[in-house]
Amino acid sequence: MNIDKLYLRSLGAAVGLAVMLAVFGFLSPVYAQMTEEQLAKIPGGDQPIKFSHKVHAGDNEIPCQYCHIYARRSQVSGAPPMQICMGCHKLIATNLSEVKKLAKFWEDKKPIPWVKIHDVPDFVRFIHQKHINARNEVYPKGLACQTCHGPIQEMHVVKKFNPSFGDMGWCLECHLTIPGALERKRAMAVGPDSKTLKNMLRPSGEYRPNLTDCMTCHK
Ligand code: HEC
Numbered sequence: 738m739n740i741d742k743l744y745l746r747s748l749g750a751a752v753g754l755a756v757m758l759a760v761f762g763f764l765s766p767v768y769a770q771m772t773e774e775q776l777a778k779i780p781g782g783d784q785p786i787k788f789s790h791k792v793h794a795g796d797n798e799i800p801c802q803y804c805h806i807y808a809r810r811s812q813v814s815g816a817p818p819m820q821i822c823m824g825c826h827k828l829i830a831t832n833l834s835e836v837k838k839l840a841k842f843w844e845d846k847k848p849i850p851w852v853k854i855h856d857v858p859d860f861v862r863f864i865h866q867k868h869i870n871a872r873n874e875v876y877p878k879g880l881a882c883q884t885c886h887g888p889i890q891e892m893h894v895v896k897k898f899n900p901s902f903g904d905m906g907w908c909l910e911c912h913l914t915i916p917g918a919l920e921r922k923r924a925m926a927v928g929p930d931s932k933t934l935k936n937m938l939r940p941s942g943e944y945r946p947n948l949t950d951c952m953t954c955h956k
């Protein structure tokens with residue numbers, strides 16, 4: 738089922754309920770089985786609401802981009818809009834204390850002050866969209882979230898999977914595996930020959946972005 742399309746349709750108020758019932762049906766094997774005792778066993782970390790990726794993206798298989806709607810469309814993935822949470826939680830698990838906290842933020846029209854885990858300094862240019870939509874010989878379908886963030890769907894509390902995450906060396910280590918990156922780097926030093934020129938192009942004929950140049954990542 739294409740849950741993304743379902744959500745778009747749910748924006749139309751008339752079909753909203755029908756769509757909710759479809760989502761509800763889809764989740765029914767797990768829905769409403771959690772007790773307050775089970776909830777208490779889920780670690781919550783420092784987050785204002787005990788939100789578990791394992792429960793949502795793992796056990797209930799909700800696709801990452803169903804919630805992180807900005808990841809493929811813009812520079813930042815950002816926290817999911819609260820409407821998306823409430824799309825389910827107006828009906829689902831409404832008696833759990835942590836879901837009540839969510840409903841309270843919603844009623845008070847206050848944003849949830851999520852604690853940010855992954856961060857690079859402001860002088861670094863990192864664009865999610867370009868990575869998720871990247872198509873090349875190494876990543877023919879673009880980069881999966883897990884390539885960089887690790888198995889988030891298995892985590893109750895999100896943490897940095899790779900301790901080097903966000904370091905300059907971490908970025909470059911991957912960038913240097915992209916076809917054309919090394920050749921292009923060398924060509925900058927000694928001047929291009931015909932082979933390096935060829936490697937600087939994608940099979941489609943466009944120039945590859947220069948993945949090792951300082952100005953690519955620094956503003
Ligand atoms: C597609 C439906 C869906 C969406 C969207 C959704 N949830 Fe849930 N959520 C569930 C289900 C199913 C459970 C498990 C309920 C149970 O087993 O009783 C759950 C459980 C929870 C719980 C209790 C257990 C846990 O995971 O910690 C919290 C808190 C929660 N959700 C918060 C949120 C927040 C915040 C958002 C928005 C960022 C959100 N949910 C979006 C379906 C959804």
Ligand code: HEC
Nearest residue numbers: 793794799800801804851852853854855882886889890895
């Ligand atoms: C039900 C909605 C929902 C789904 C599905 C979901 N997320 Fe999240 N995600 C959130 C919320 C809410 C936060 C902020 C709270 C937190 O950090 O747990 C978050 C935080 C994150 C963060 C940390 C952001 C930071 O502060 O650095 C990453 C990385 C992330 N999600 C990746 C993923 C990936 C990868 C998937 C799919 C495997 C996924 N998410 C599925 C709601 C969701």
Ligand code: HEC
Nearest residue numbers: 801805808813814815855856857863868880881882884885
């Ligand atoms: C190429 C590596 C890479 C991939 C692939 C990737 N991310 Fe990220 N992610 C990062 C980096 C680096 C940051 C820190 C960005 C910043 O601070 O500006 C980040 C930050 C985040 C955040 C925190 C909020 C923000 O945007 O800064 C969320 C949420 C997130 N990623 C979710 C996702 C999801 C969902 C996917 C898949 C659809 C994904 N990421 C794919 C590297 C990646």
Ligand code: HEC
Nearest residue numbers: 857862863867871873884903907908911912945946953954
């Ligand atoms: C796991 C691999 C991987 C990691 C880690 C990674 N990147 Fe990338 N990056 C890519 C790929 C693939 C592309 C797209 C290449 C293409 O379009 O041919 C890319 C492209 C870019 C671009 C060029 C976008 C454009 O088209 O103009 C920038 C800027 C960038 N990355 C910054 C970063 C920064 C900053 C980090 C570290 C915080 C990082 N990347 C980490 C794989 C990665």
Ligand code: HEC
Nearest residue numbers: 857858861903904905908909912948949950951953954955
């Ligand atoms: C693929 C992306 C990428 C490229 C290319 C890149 N950098 Fe960086 N650079 C980063 C990231 C990410 C950080 C932040 C690391 C951190 O937080 O420790 C950084 C940090 C730095 C810092 C440290 C700043 C500080 O105050 O801590 C300097 C200096 C720097 N880069 C210079 C360069 C120079 C010079 C080049 C070209 C030879 C270059 N960078 C190319 C991603 C990149």
